Amino acid sequence: MTAFGSGVTATQAFAAEALGAFILVTAVFALAVNPGAPRGLHGVGIGLALATQILAFGPVAGASVNLARTFGPDVVLTFTGGDPAWNLLPVYLIAPVFGGVLAAGLYALRTSTSRHLNVPSPR
Numbered sequence: 001m002t003a004f005g006s007g008v009t010a011t012q013a014f015a016a017e018a019l020g021a022f023i024l025v026t027a028v029f030a031l032a033v034n035p036g037a038p039r040g041l042h043g044v045g046i047g048l049a050l051a052t053q054i055l056a057f058g059p060v061a062g063a064s065v066n067l068a069r070t071f072g073p074d075v076v077l078t079f080t081g082g083d084p085a086w087n088l089l090p091v092y093l094i095a096p097v098f099g100g101v102l103a104a105g106l107y108a109l110r111t112s113t114s115r116h117l118n119v120p121s122p123r
Helices: 010-033 042-061 067-079 086-117
Strands: none
16 A cells, blocks of 8 residues: 655655656656657666656655556455555545646657757757
């Protein structure tokens, strides 16, 4: 079951989950979507980004970053007699979407600005 760390507020957990999703989505765009990214390194780079955010934010909010990683175990707990913390689900639903959309928006803004100014993408 994914849960907040001891003494962590919903706002702190939201920030950690959103920042974790932001880091992961930024890595995906920079390494897998960007045509100028070095080939063959996208898996390693994305994996390192995921590992970094798990190590940094795991103690704060469980580093779920993916609703299925929280929702699935909670459903299983419900059917097996456990007591999932359904009241925490909104943080794990909304924060990753917020962080991911922010990362995608900044990537789109950066790439559209680069094209408009005729600036080559970084390699």
